[in-house]
Amino acid sequence: MAEKVVRKPDERAWDAASVQMIEKAQVDCTDTCFNRADAQAIGCKFGESGVCCRICYMGPCRITPKTPVGVCGADADTIVARNYLREVAAGTASHSDHGRHLVLLLKKIGQGDGGNYQIKDEAALRRTARLYGLEDVDKTSQQVALELANVLLGEFTSQEDKLRTMQLAPLKRQAVWKNLKIEPEGIDRMVVECLHRSTMGVDHDYRNVLMHAFRTSLANGWGGSRIATLISDIVFGTPSPMRSRANLGVLGAKTVNVIVHGHEPELSEMLVAASGDPEIAALAKAAGAEGITLAGICCTANEILIRHGVPVAGSFLQQELAIITGAVEMMITDVQCCMPSLPKVAKAYHTLVVSTSDLAKTIGAEHQAFDHEHAYDSAKQLLKKAIDNYKNRNPAKVAIPDVSQPLVAGFSVEAIKYMLGGKYRASFRPLNDAIMQGRIKGLAGIVGCNNPKSKVDEYINKLTAALVAQNVLVVKTGCAAIASAKTGMLTPEAALALAGPGLKEVCEAIGMPPVLHMGSCVDNTRILEAATEVVAEGGLGDDLCDVPAVGVAPEWMSEKAISIGCYFVASGVDVILGHPFRIGGSENVTKFLNEETQKLFGASFHVCLDAEAAAARIMEILDRKREKLGINTKAQRKLMDMKDRRALNV
Ligand code: XCC
Ligand code: SF4
Numbered sequence: 001m002a003e004k005v006v007r008k009p010d011e012r013a014w015d016a017a018s019v020q021m022i023e024k025a026q027v028d029c030t031d032t033c034f035n036r037a038d039a040q041a042i043g044c045k046f047g048e049s050g051v052c053c054r055i056c057y058m059g060p061c062r063i064t065p066k067t068p069v070g071v072c073g074a075d076a077d078t079i080v081a082r083n084y085l086r087e088v089a090a091g092t093a094s095h096s097d098h099g100r101h102l103v104l105l106l107k108k109i110g111q112g113d114g115g116n117y118q119i120k121d122e123a124a125l126r127r128t129a130r131l132y133g134l135e136d137v138d139k140t141s142q143q144v145a146l147e148l149a150n151v152l153l154g155e156f157t158s159q160e161d162k163l164r165t166m167q168l169a170p171l172k173r174q175a176v177w178k179n180l181k182i183e184p185e186g187i188d189r190m191v192v193e194c195l196h197r198s199t200m201g202v203d204h205d206y207r208n209v210l211m212h213a214f215r216t217s218l219a220n221g222w223g224g225s226r227i228a229t230l231i232s233d234i235v236f237g238t239p240s241p242m243r244s245r246a247n248l249g250v251l252g253a254k255t256v257n258v259i260v261h262g263h264e265p266e267l268s269e270m271l272v273a274a275s276g277d278p279e280i281a282a283l284a285k286a287a288g289a290e291g292i293t294l295a296g297i298c299c300t301a302n303e304i305l306i307r308h309g310v311p312v313a314g315s316f317l318q319q320e321l322a323i324i325t326g327a328v329e330m331m332i333t334d335v336q337c338c339m340p341s342l343p344k345v346a347k348a349y350h351t352l353v354v355s356t357s358d359l360a361k362t363i364g365a366e367h368q369a370f371d372h373e374h375a376y377d378s379a380k381q382l383l384k385k386a387i388d389n390y391k392n393r394n395p396a397k398v399a400i401p402d403v404s405q406p407l408v409a410g411f412s413v414e415a416i417k418y419m420l421g422g423k424y425r426a427s428f429r430p431l432n433d434a435i436m437q438g439r440i441k442g443l444a445g446i447v448g449c450n451n452p453k454s455k456v457d458e459y460i461n462k463l464t465a466a467l468v469a470q471n472v473l474v475v476k477t478g479c480a481a482i483a484s485a486k487t488g489m490l491t492p493e494a495a496l497a498l499a500g501p502g503l504k505e506v507c508e509a510i511g512m513p514p515v516l517h518m519g520s521c522v523d524n525t526r527i528l529e530a531a532t533e534v535v536a537e538g539g540l541g542d543d544l545c546d547v548p549a550v551g552v553a554p555e556w557m558s559e560k561a562i563s564i565g566c567y568f569v570a571s572g573v574d575v576i577l578g579h580p581f582r583i584g585g586s587e588n589v590t591k592f593l594n595e596e597t598q599k600l601f602g603a604s605f606h607v608c609l610d611a612e613a614a615a616a617r618i619m620e621i622l623d624r625k626r627e628k629l630g631i632n633t634k635a636q637r638k639l640m641d642m643k644d645r646r647a648l649n650v
Contacts, residue, residue, distance in 0.1 A: 096224025
């Protein structure tokens with residue numbers, strides 16, 4: 001039997017704050033995902049290769065050399081493809097349900113029942129309404145909001161009409177989807193169809209199954225997620241660059257620390273507002289604290305970071321570590337990526353874990369359903385409770401790592417446009433020109449989660465540094481963005497020091513960092529939006545697959561990441577994975593996803609197990625795209641080589 005490996009704290013995480021807290025967890029005898037990952041390390045090979053089927057009760061069946069088919073006759077290809085489809089369905093459902101909740105909020109605002117919520121960015125509202133073909137002249141913002149909400153609700157429920165949001169893609173890409181017959185209808189219908197097709201005795205042709213996976217993912221990327229981003233910008237404001245800090249050191253030694261964790265921004269927005277309430281400040285003082293520190297974890301962190309500059313306590317794998325600082329009065333969760341272990345970890349300290357969404361309860365967490373109608377008061381109640389808990393902090397258990405880094409985040413497509421072209425002629429032209437001239441080689445979207453199977457952030461950070469040094473402009477979302485934030489790579493100064501000469505020149509001229517934090521995971525759609533702008537600007541092809549751009553999910557763990565990967569590939573953007581999907585049990589499925597999709601979409605998945613391999617593959621892909629566009633002229637290549645060498649002092 002394979003031996004169980006127990007890794008040392010500094011083999012688990014890249015950043016010092018996490019390492020310190022993993023050490024503290026050992027001292028405090030607190031269980032974390034890190035030791036649980038070791039305990040689970042010898043996983044199930046059938047599960048891992050995707051050949052375990054539990055879809056009906058004639059099974060469970062698993063494919064082995066002796067049993068090449070299940071009871072019903074399903075082979076490895078069918079089983080692997082069906083399991084994959086269900087993962088894509090789950091990922092799509094999570095992001096899209098998040099989008100739906102926001103549409104319902106917009107509808108309430110449109111009906112005049114928004115309570116404390118209002119339209120924050122009216123220009124974004126009207127711009128979006130026009131994107132969907134709505135007439136907004138002579139209408140109040142409330143009217144426009146209601147009409148838009150109704151149109152967007154139709155995107156979820158449509159039975160026969162194709163998703164309207166798909167029309168935001170370049171025309172040529174729309175034609176690709178049409179020819180392949182994978183234009184999605186309503187988002188909900190797509191997810192339901194995944195479950196139907198993958199139930200016993202329905203869709204057995206792995207290609208047919210996988211094409212529906214792509215179709216469903218499109219309903220996420222160009223549907224549910226895109227809608228989530230659009231409405232978040234309308235209701236909470238379109239992000240623009242702002243400064244903040246990241247890592248556990250943002251927690252205050254003498255303040256009441258409240259952490260918001262999860263994904264949907266409705267509640268966290270209100271907490272941001274309420275934390276500035278004089279009454280709350282006074283109460284905190286009366287409790288003997290200097291004030292309130294609100295900080296975020298996971299994508300909720302990203303949402304309030306990019307709009308308000310609220311500091312980031314950490315990424316996904318720091319949720320338990322934050323509690324282990326002993327200095328968190330309350331952790332408020334909503335949906336997604338919130339570990340069920342939190343109340344157990346909190347038990348050893350004084351932290352109150354409060355769940356707020358009726359669709360996400362955890363035993364041991366106090367449940368306080370978020371009241372949308374009285375949102376501000378609801379938020380204040382939570383903060384008061386946290387303040388009340390300050391007295392229970394046990395100084396003997398407190399150790400806040402003195403580790404945090406400055407950052408700049410909030411690069412929406414609008415903001416990038418202004419940054420590139422100036423306020424009056426906002427455009428992507430300077431970026432396109434820089435790519436065509438070869439000063440920027442291309443774009444890489446590094447996104448997604450962390451995974452305790454590998455050293456947290458290592459791959460992400462090494463790859464980011466390698467690409468920036470080779471003149472690739474990096475855009476980021478999700479926990480991958482937080483990884484960069486924790487290294488200081490999101491400050492223009494630090495990052496520019498590492499940038500290759502061409503990229504550096506462009507960034508300095510424009511005043512932008514070479515690593516751009518674009519937001520949360522639903523905001524991956526901002527990356528597609530940016531790529532669409534690049535196409536529209538002209539000179540770099542007329543489809544997304546022409547643009548020298550790649551997507552990368554180095555340390556992914558969530559089903560959401562699978563759905564994201566699929567919609568990138570279906571949109572024509574190659575995707576590098578830091579570790580493979582659970583498809584190894586089927587050569588055909590593997591070949592389809594990693595090779596055949598090139599012919600269908602002009603992009604495929606690539607598995608690169610380390611940052612060096614990924615960097616090499618990415619440069620190869622960007623180079624291939626540049627050759628095809630005819631912008632890799634010999635003279636340019638030579639110039640770049642010379643500059644590169646000069647920069648490297650060789
Ligand atoms: Fe979750 Fe979005 Fe992944 Fe981070 S990156 S672990 S999904 S929080 Ni989205
Ligand atoms: Fe086994 Fe087929 Fe049932 Fe799956 S669907 S459990 S392979 S009998």
